[in-house]
Every structure is written in C-alpha cells, then in structure tokens.
Amino acid sequence: MPEIFSASKQKKVDVSMQERYPLASFLMHPNGVTFETRESEEKIILFLRRHLITNVPWIITTIIMLLAPIFITNTTVLDSVPSNFVFIFVLIWYLITTAYFLESFLTWFFNVYIVTDERIIDIDFYNLIYKEVSDANIDKIQDVTYKMGGVVRTLFNYGDVLIQTASEVPNFDFLAVPYPDKVVKVLQDLRIEEQQEALEGRIR
Amino acid sequence: MIWGIIKVLILVFLLIYVVFAFVVVKQVKLMTVTLEVGFEKQLKLLSFIHLLFAIAVLVFAIIIL
Numbered sequence: 001m002p003e004i005f006s007a008s009k010q011k012k013v014d015v016s017m018q019e020r021y022p023l024a025s026f027l028m029h030p031n032g033v034t035f036e037t038r039e040s041e042e043k044i045i046l047f048l049r050r051h052l053i054t055n056v057p058w059i060i061t062t063i064i065m066l067l068a069p070i071f072i073t074n075t076t077v078l079d080s081v082p083s084n085f086v087f088i089f090v091l092i093w094y095l096i097t098t099a100y101f102l103e104s105f106l107t108w109f110f111n112v113y114i115v116t117d118e119r120i121i122d123i124d125f126y127n128l129i130y131k132e133v134s135d136a137n138i139d140k141i142q143d144v145t146y147k148m149g150g151v152v153r154t155l156f157n158y159g160d161v162l163i164q165t166a167s168e169v170p171n172f173d174f175l176a177v178p179y180p181d182k183v184v185k186v187l188q189d190l191r192i193e194e195q196q197e198a199l200e201g202r203i204r
Numbered sequence: 205m206i207w208g209i210i211k212v213l214i215l216v217f218l219l220i221y222v223v224f225a226f227v228v229v230k231q232v233k234l235m236t237v238t239l240e241v242g243f244e245k246q247l248k249l250l251s252f253i254h255l256l257f258a259i260a261v262l263v264f265a266i267i268i269l
Contacts, residue, residue, distance in 0.1 A: 022243040032242045047241075082207065084268045088214060091261045095221060098254055102228065109247070110235050123239055131231075133238065 023109070025049050025158075026178040028186075035114060035121065037135070046115035046186055050108055050176040051158035058104035065097040113174045115186060117193075120163065122172050136167035139194045144187050146180035163187070211269045218262040225251075225258040 027033070027047040034044075069090045072078065078086050110125035120141070124132040141163055148159030153176075161174040161183045177183060232251040236244040 022241055030241075032240075034240045036238045085207065085210065088261075088265050088269060091264065092214070092217070095258060095261055098257060099221075099224070099228075102250065102254055106232065106235070106247075109243075110239060112239060125235060131235065131238070 023052070025051050026182075033114075035123070037121075037133070038116070039118070042119075043117045044114055045117055045190065046113075046183065048113040048115075048174060048177045048183065049111060051156055051178050053152065053156045053158070054176050055104070055108055058100075062097060062101045062104070065093075065100065069093055113172075113177065115183075115190070117190065120165075120172055120187075122169075122174075134169045134172070136163075136165040136169060136172060138187075138190050139198065140165045140167040141187065141191055142166055144184050146184050148180055161187075211265075214265055214269065215262070218258070218265055222255070222258045222262055225255040229255050 025048065028045065030044055030047045033047050038044075073086065073090070078089075081089070107125055110123060110131070112123045114121040114123070117138075119135050119137045121133065121135040124134075126132070143164040144161065146159055146161045148154065148157075153159055156178075158176050158178045159180040161177060161180045163172040163174070164170060165172060174180075174183065229248075229251045232247050236247060
C-alpha cells in the first residue's frame with residue numbers, strides 16, 4: 001500500500017500545523033478541512049493553494065494605496081476642492097483600498113486545489129461575484145506534469161502541476177503550488193492505488 | 205453647481221458600493237459553505253466590517269456634503 005495512506009509521523013505533524021496555520025498553502029491529511037460535495041467516506045489527502053509568496057505584489061500595492069492620501073493631501077493638487085469633499089474623497093479611496101485588499105485576499109484564500117482518495121477538486125474564486133468548482137476522478141487522470149522555473153520559484157520551491165484528464169474538464173492546473181514534486185508523487189501513488197482497487201474489484 | 209453634480213455622483217457611487225459590499229458578505233457566506241477550513245468566523249467578520257464601513261461612509265457623505 002502506498003505510504004500516503006498510512007498513519008505516519010508526518011501526518012501527525014501536518015495535523016498540528018493545520019490547527020496553527022489556517023492560511024497554509026500545502027497540507028497533507030489536513031484536519032478540520034472539508035468541502036460542500038465531500039462524501040462521508042472520502043478522505044482529503046492534499047490541500048493546496050498558491051504559495052504565500054505570490055501574495056507579495058498585492059500586499060505592496062495595498063500598502064501604497066493606504067499611504068497615497070497622506071502624500072496627495074500634502075501637495076497643492078486638492079487646494080481648490082472644498083475640505084468636506086476632500087474628506088469624502090479620502091474615505092472613498094480607503095473604501096476602494098479595502099475592496100482591493102478583500103478581493104485579493106479572498107481570491108487567494110478560496111482558490112484551492114484538493115486531492116482526495118477518490119478525486120481531484122479545483123475550487124476557483126475568480127472575483128467577488130463568480131465562483132467555479134470542478135472535479136475529476138483519480139482514475140480519469142491521464143497525464144501529470146509539473147513545471148518549475150525562474151529564480152523566485154526555485155528559491156521558494158513552488159511551481160505549476162498540470163493534470164490532463166479524460167473527464168468533462170480536460171485540464172486541471174494547480175498553479176504556483178508549493179512542493180510540486182510531492183504533489184505529483186501523491187497523485188502517482190493514488191493512481192496506483194485506484195488501479196489496484198479496480199483490479200481487486202474494490203471500487204466505491 | 206459643479207459641486208452639486210459631484211455630490212450626486214458621489215452619493216450614487218456610494219449607494220452602488222453598499223450594494224456591492226452586501227454582495228461580498230453574501231458571497232463570503234456562500235464560499236465558507238463551499239469550503240470549510242476553520243477560518244470562517246474571521247472572514248465573515250471582515251466582510252461585515254467592510255459593509256459597515258461602506259454604510260458609514262454613505263451616511264457621512266449625506267451629512268457633510
């Protein structure tokens with residue numbers, strides 16, 4: 001039996017990691033994670049989202065947006081504008097900054113990839129008003145490849161895992177996920193397990 | 205005259221923004237049903253604070269403009 005199904009020491013470590021870090025990007029056998037269409041016997045093997053480092057651009061933009069009114073109000077640009085309007089403009093600016101922060105954070109937080117012992121699930125949250133959830137059975141996976149390139153990706157060990165399936169959704173792209181090599185290994189082990197189950201007639 | 209038009213535009217914008225903030229609260233609620241990771245309370249609180257902030261700015265704009 002592949003090692004990912006055994007209750008190893010690694011599993012215990014990851015369970016406590018999940019409890020401490022709800023914003024983690026890579027979790028094996030996560031405790032306390034569940035999703036809408038999960039079946040009662042279905043076990044989550046992997047829980048992934050984009051690497052934390054991919055959030056740096058929007059965090060920097062948010063900080064710049066927060067500081068912008070301080071610099072603008074110190075210039076002569078708004079001198080001809082009544083003070084009550086200036087105040088409301090500043091408040092609106094902070095409102096837009098909050099919306100930008102919320103959208104960026106929620107997009108990262110809810111764009112997750114889940115690998116269970118039966119299927120792979122891709123939950124996409126494109127913007128604040130549109131979501132998409134797609135899944136494919138493990139036995140429908142035809143090809144798995146991973147890409148890792150560039151200084152930042154090599155430094156922080158993250159990359160893209162590209163999965164081709166024979167299901168309705170032909171491609172599942174796990175983008176910018178940490179440890180893509182481990183993800184591929186887990187998927188490989190699961191496929192072997194599924195093939196064994198099919199041979200032994202143990203399909204759920 | 206020009207500031208009167210700008211005032212109306214600001215109020216319309218803020219009204220639309222409050223609707224948007226309400227949609228965000230609703231969407232966060234839906235997403236936390238779709239995916240549960242043990243961070244739901246904080247997210248709902250965040251979206252609710254955003255909605256309150258939007259309403260507060262609208263009320264404030266009506267009062268001071």
